[in-house]
Amino acid sequence: MSGEGTIAAGTGRRRRLRAAVLTALVAVGIGLAGFAAWVVSLGPVPLAEAHKVSTIVLDRNGKLLRAYAMADGRWRLPVTGGVDPTYVNLLLAYEDQRFHTHVGVDPLALGRAALQLATRGHIVSGGSTITMQLARLLEPRRERSVLAKLKQMVRAIDIERQLDKDEILDLYLTMAPFGGNLEGVRAAALAYFGKEPRRLSLAEAALLVALPQSPETRRLDRYPEAARAARDRVLDRMVREGRVSQEDAATARAENVPRLRKPMPLLAPHATDQVVGALPDTRVIRTTLDATLQKNLEALARDRAAAQGADVSIGILVVDNDSGDVLAHVGSPDYFDVRRAGQVDMTRAVRSPGSTLKPFIYGLAFEDGFVHPDSLIDDRPIRFGNYAPENFDMTFQGTVPVRRALQLSLNVPAIALLDRVGASRLSARLKQAGAALVLPKDEVPGLAMGLGGVGVTLNDLVRLYAGLARLGQTVALREIVDDADGVREPQRLMDQAAAWQVGNVLIGTPPPENGVHGRIAFKTGTSYGYRDAWSVGFDGRMTIGVWVGRPDGAPVPGLIGRSAAAPILFDAFARTGKLPAALPKPPRGVLIASNTRLPLPLRRFRPAGDLIRTGSEQALHIQFPLNGSRIDAAADGAKSFVPLPVRVAGGVLPLTMLVNGISVGDIDGRRQTLVEPPGPGFVRLTVMDATGAADTVVVRIQ
Template sequence: MTAPVTEASEPTSHRSRRWLKGAVVAIATFCLVAITGIGAWIVSLPPLPFAEAHHVSTAVVDRNGKLLRAFAMADGRWRLPAHAKTDVDPGYLKLLLAYEDKRFWSHLGVDPLALTRAAFQLATRGHIVSGGSTITMQLARLMEPRQERSVGAKLRQAVRALEIERQLSKDEILDLYLTLAPFGGNLEGVRAASFAYFGKEPKRLSLAEAALLVALPQSPERRRLDRHPEAARAARDRVIARMVSEGEVSAEDAARAKLEPVPRLRKTMPFLAPHATDQSLAISKDAALIKLTLDSNIQKSLEALARDRAAALGPDVSVGILVADNATGDILAHVGSPDYFDVRRAGQVDMTRAIRSPGSTLKPFIYGLAFEDGFVHPESLIEDRPTRYGSYAPENFDMTFQGTVTVRHALQMSLNVPAIALLDRVGASRLTARISQAGGKLILPKDETPGLAMGLGGVGVTLNDLVRLYAGLARLGSSVPLREIIQSENTEEAETRRLMDQSAAWLVGNVLMGTPPPANGPRNRIAFKTGTSYGYRDAWSVGFDGRMTIGVWVGRPDGAPVPGLLGRTAAAPILFDAFARTGKLPVPLAKAPKGTLMASTAKLPLPLRRFRPAGDLIRTGSEQTLRIQFPLNGAQVDAYGGGEAKGLALPVKVAGGVLPMTMMVNGIAVGSIDSRRQKLVDPPGPGFARLTVMDATGAADTVVVRIQ
């Protein structure tokens, strides 16, 4: 009879199998629960803060992409965007990846080999020898900062790294790491660190500089250069030594790199063109990157020039300089004051936009309109003698008179009496209207109307507007708006506005090219004009060549007089030095437009040989003097009263003179006077019109009427 089998008598092999099966079930159950829990935990994680990670300091760059100025973020951090392919030294990138993440380009966010190596080293040596975090895991930690260092935190970084790799490309991950990596204090990103520690972009770094930038993010506060330079040096040298052991750096290069000193003080961030960058930030408030038309090399050179000259002129004197490209209107340099932080000079006031008295700097436009109207030529003779216009009697700056001179000489020597005589003939209102039409703005005193005094500075204007107007002369009579911010979406060409006709503008430039330069200044290099306002409050000099226009203002920001301050001695030398410091060779002015009259005084047509004020007619002999009987000079003609799209014909009646006679409207021939000495003229449009009749002997008469 067989005995019953009990548990005690159950074979050992059967019990082992049962225990093994139970253990497998338990482990499987545990893994399932763990995986389920981890999965639920992963699902519960909030979205990664990609948007916040892309918040950076506003950077203002020049036309070539060079940093002019950066603005700290609202919390005071400096974080500049960095792109691995364009902003960073390839040697630094090679060193960074060799030291931090050798398999960056191949892993999926987590490097199992690196984690295994780090765990083994920790187990065998009792301390951390090398980290197992990839660049992507470090980026995850930067995006979600955690104070504790635990297995849970490391697991979270790994999960986040996988998520980052799924959403971003490798290039985007590297760019974001280079932007967010901490470098001590309020410095984030390799570009901010390179500017703060080396004073330059990280595009060209020495081995020592690159190793230092690799070492700092591992422990940014303990290795801060301005607090713990020796710890930073030791960390840098460890990076170099490890790269030698791994064959990435030669022993000779390493030895030289270790001898290089470590910076102990932070440098200031780039701070060029503070007035221009302030204005651009006010206009483009939410932009991370603002691109200006400025050229940082020219800007830096002219800021130094303004500082030097202001220091020589006195502690209260300020200087403003503006440079514009003639062809495009792009502002290449904008110096609003010698020192932005100089309280005594009101350094934060932008003197390129301040309204000041222009002195004689408007005279070229008076002469230009006179040339356009055809009643004067640069070689015409004009009187520089005491003259009175009602109660107004202009005088020259030196209180002397030169008698009969050429118009060329009068403009080059900035004689006041001839300029006012021409303005009286051109009309102050017409000058104001033409400057406004060209985009300039003249500010008159309250309740004042344009008058003759504006020709000598009795009006307000900004350096910005003067530069635009003078650039219009260089462009042969057409002005374009000055532009300082480059709008990527704006591809339209700037709207041009008429200043004067081409021949008149060329003649003005030709005359100004011969203006005597300041002491030691080269002749016939630039066309320029100086100006000094009443009471020695403002000194100006504006000039141009075929490429650019530069304007200079000198004076006190508060408008107080500066005894002895003259445009010729204070502003003109700065103008010539500014042209030299741009590093550009002078470009000749444009050639004379077709049809421009080139003749000496003796060979000019009779009416152009000598300037005569309005109403002073040429006497030609025994014949009756030519004069326009209708319309009268200064008359208002209602040519559009009927509301027709095209104005009614304007009758012109002439007395005296010798047939045939030519009729001109605003300097353009419109036909001949008939045998009855009459002609019907099509009105040129509402506004002022200059009607001129010239007879066979060269005698002429002109009236100015207002058509409405």
């Protein structure tokens, strides 16, 4: 009986054990199912939050020009320029030593933290990994609890599945809190140390490691001593672990902690506003600007504006000749100066250019072939209808070389040449080259535009002068580096020979006292009523334009281009840190000769009014070919062209023939000749007689 009872008791225990195991398995299954359902209910990790960053604008070399706070006022700057390895190593050693080996959760760190809490009664070290801290930043917790910690662990594992270690570390370095509205190590380094986090001292690195643990109670601008103590604890632990020497730690402890935040970088505010407006959805914008040059020229503008007076503003624009890239863009001396209307970009303001358009008048005159830099021209009182131009100093120089007339910026010779070139043609050519000229309402181009009777921006004026440096071709200026821009087609300004001649003349202009002669081709200008002072110049590498005046257009007594703007221009070239580069060599076909060796018609220019004949002389006229005609000059079965006959009537012998502004010899006594076409396309044929009279036709060779 006792045996049977023992067997029955054993059978009962086994049944109860099986029931308990089954109950436990069911409970575990239900728990796992519930846990799985909870994990699924969490949804995907909100990584999109990590991509919400401040907009930053960089220069051509990746240096930070300006950062913009996020819509809610936070500064969260993407880590694009790298972080000091000392800081990264210190961070991982202090926060997450096995960062590169764990899967988001470090069981050893969690066990150590739990044991320290149990044995000491308070938290000695945290068990959260960098990935778990990133999870908390992506989804801030409302309270501290076991469930919240569990959620971080789940999220950390999920993050590790989606991102690699470098991406996780970059996101943490971008989002870590550093007190107030500062997020990310880059924003903290700029605000607290005034520099990028690429190079940090040991003390700075330790401080940046300590702040995110309790960012609000260790804010440097409120609790600097608490921040210092936290920094020193980081250093002490690194010494104990043998990662930092006692000597280095002592030196780091001796450094003071900053007590005030520094302003965020704000270089090229006008340019950065414009590029952000053009690319509102782009968070990292790279420009063509050079941060070092921009900083130097902003300082130059501030210093010179202070010397000019409290109401005077300055604009400076620097352009690379070859590419058209804007290297520096100074819209005003002080962006926040209300009295100077500092937020008005004076590089894009439409103003009267004074005499700065004169080089283009001379360039078209050289192109047309009726004048040469060494031709003589009269600077005497002259009247064009009701218009009688006068020089700035109210005197006249008499007969001077054309070269000298441009270098001295004489008004009468410029207007006489413009009368021959044609104001409408000058206006059309400048617009064709990309300059948006603004005429008074209901006005057409007239002779007054040669002395400033038209509106233009510094931006367009620099583009035109860069076209002279490019031997007659302009290119659209750009400030945003964007490979999708493609090739910007050059626009024609004038012939190569004419553009070179203009540059060759301007480089001989007497420089201001702070300049060296023969280094920079430049021109100055002063608008009517002393409202605008200009100076634009170029060498073989870059073109710089300077405007000085009041933004409201009020006169500034004594404001003259030569004394107010030209010295700034030469200082700007000096602050580029490079010696002026040589101008291009003369292109093929340029006529270089003294006055006595020029063809007779080119030795002296006479205004149109001097070409009136007396007696039976006929006015010079090209009878064939007709202006605007199309001529089939291709030789049969050959790539060459047959000579083009030219027949002339009237004029005083000898007659000189010019093709596209280049002399090709004299016309015989029968007043006819044969001309070799330079190629297919439009060809300008000009004939000049001994008195300087000229006639021109444009034909198309095909």
